[in-house]
Amino acid sequence: MMNPRILELRKNVLDRNDQLARDLRTEFQQAGVFVVNLVSSPGTGKTSFLEFTLRSLKERGYRVAALVGDLQTDNDAQRLMRSGALVRQISTGGNCHLEADMVERHLDQWKLETLDFLFIENVGNLVCTAGYDLGEQMRVVMLATTEGEDKPSKYPPLFSSGDAFVITKIDLAEAAEFDREAAYRSLREIRADVPIFETSAKKNLGMDAWLDFLVEKSAKTPCPA
Amino acid sequence: MMNPRILELRKNVLDRNDQLARDLRTEFQQAGVFVVNLVSSPGTGKTSFLEFTLRSLKERGYRVAALVGDLQTDNDAQRLMRSGALVRQISTGGNCHLEADMVERHLDQWKLETLDFLFIENVGNLVCTAGYDLGEQMRVVMLATTEGEDKPSKYPPLFSSGDAFVITKIDLAEAAEFDREAAYRSLREIRADVPIFETSAKKNLGMDAWLDFLVEKSAKTPCPA
Numbered sequence: 415m416m417n418p419r420i421l422e423l424r425k426n427v428l429d430r431n432d433q434l435a436r437d438l439r440t441e442f443q444q445a446g447v448f449v450v451n452l453v454s455s456p457g458t459g460k461t462s463f464l465e466f467t468l469r470s471l472k473e474r475g476y477r478v479a480a481l482v483g484d485l486q487t488d489n490d491a492q493r494l495m496r497s498g499a500l501v502r503q504i505s506t507g508g509n510c511h512l513e514a515d516m517v518e519r520h521l522d523q524w525k526l527e528t529l530d531f532l533f534i535e536n537v538g539n540l541v542c543t544a545g546y547d548l549g550e551q552m553r554v555v556m557l558a559t560t561e562g563e564d565k566p567s568k569y570p571p572l573f574s575s576g577d578a579f580v581i582t583k584i585d586l587a588e589a590a591e592f593d594r595e596a597a598y599r600s601l602r603e604i605r606a607d608v609p610i611f612e613t614s615a616k617k618n619l620g621m622d623a624w625l626d627f628l629v630e631k632s633a634k635t636p637c638p639a
Numbered sequence: 640m641m642n643p644r645i646l647e648l649r650k651n652v653l654d655r656n657d658q659l660a661r662d663l664r665t666e667f668q669q670a671g672v673f674v675v676n677l678v679s680s681p682g683t684g685k686t687s688f689l690e691f692t693l694r695s696l697k698e699r700g701y702r703v704a705a706l707v708g709d710l711q712t713d714n715d716a717q718r719l720m721r722s723g724a725l726v727r728q729i730s731t732g733g734n735c736h737l738e739a740d741m742v743e744r745h746l747d748q749w750k751l752e753t754l755d756f757l758f759i760e761n762v763g764n765l766v767c768t769a770g771y772d773l774g775e776q777m778r779v780v781m782l783a784t785t786e787g788e789d790k791p792s793k794y795p796p797l798f799s800s801g802d803a804f805v806i807t808k809i810d811l812a813e814a815a816e817f818d819r820e821a822a823y824r825s826l827r828e829i830r831a832d833v834p835i836f837e838t839s840a841k842k843n844l845g846m847d848a849w850l851d852f853l854v855e856k857s858a859k860t861p862c863p864a
Contacts, residue, residue, distance in 0.1 A: 420648050427642055456680045456765050456794070457786030485766070487793050508796070510735070510766035539766060540681050541710070541735035560785035560811065561682025568712050569681070571733070586785065589814035591841075616816075 438549025456538030475636030663774025670751035681763030700861025
């Protein structure tokens with residue numbers, strides 16, 4: 415199916431990526447910044463969800479930043495900057511996922527020790543993103559109510575790599591005839607133990623539970639006002 | 640960014656794919672079967688749209704078949720079989736797109752000259768699918784009202800390769816606050832001349848216009864009843 419020489423080269427690329435990701439994770443932990451990698455299909459609503467998350471964490475007194483992977487445009491970075499957070503765009507030049515070295519190169523003027531949270535919005539893709547560790551402490555795999563409930567069983571490598579599942583566009587669940595039970599069944603078959611959040615960033619539904627979870631997992635405390 | 644040896648090998652793979660795709664297209668044309676490649680993000684609704692299309696063409700007296708690319712499951716193939724059409728599953732084994740040789744290998748027991756239409760439902764992906772010609776006569780690029788209107792400008796290689804654009808889930812346009820003007824602007828910036836269809840397979844909206852267009856383009860006439 416796949417050319418064996420491409421497979422071998424890809425394995426080498428993945429091995430190097432994993433090594434670099436481990437180094438990055440150590441660096442992040444030493445600096446005390448909690449790093450979250452957001453992955454989903456294109457159109458699931460990563461950017462709206464992240465914009466809300468950045469804004470809310472800032473309001474709670476946390477210092478936040480985001481790296482945004484995009485093939486071509488800077489639409490998402492522009493949207494995220496409205497939150498007032500530090501935002502930097504990573505243009506992948508057609509590549510369908512971020513890699514650890516792209517993350518590393520875009521960090522070089524940021525003082526990591528002055529940040530509480532760093533979010534990485536990956537390229538919208540349910541396949542290519544799965545194999546690339548970016549050094550994150552938490553990987554969040556997202557699924558919209560408008561997308562079809564069987565995505566987890568159709569894309570097991572990505573979903574099984576998640577530390578949290580976020581269901582987006584819950585405000586559209588009824589209109590889209592979202593089958594909640596089928597979605598949970600599909601997610602639970604892949605990972606029985608991972609927390610699931612039902613959210614709508616647009617209508618501010620379920621976002622507090624997500625933010626509380628994030629803060630608890632990070633064990634970060636806000637700066638004094 | 641991308642490993643240069645991988646890039647070179649990928650170029651060779653693409654060149655071989657293009658050659659095979661050209662041969663397939665000749666074979667399809669000689670057999671008189673009109674071949675359509677459907678591409679979109681995961682969750683745009685390719686399978687529902689295709690199931691409706693297969694069923695309707697059969698009702699109009701056409702002989703139809705479908706090949707369905709899927710990474711892992713045969714969920715989509717099972718759904719399409721309900722239409723009564725010939726359906727064959729192509730398991731890509733983790734690959735994020737179909738290639739011409741996968742199509743060729745799955746055709747070997749079908750008599751192409753007994754078919755009017757052959758649909759190929761590609762893997763749900765806005766990146767990997769763009770570069771792989773499958774020998775189709777028409778490539779249909781699809782976008783759901785629930786996905787975000789800027790997908791065409793974010794994924795220009797795929798959208799610019801389309802011969803028709805289909806907007807799906809038009810029944811959810813209002814609930815999703817779909818910005819029709821922004822979507823058209825984004826599509827028109829990529830391709831000014833390509834027809835756009837607004838559809839909902841679930842609610843049977845806009846499907847007749849799509850089917851009429853397809854029949855007209857194919858120049859096929861139905862079998863006598």
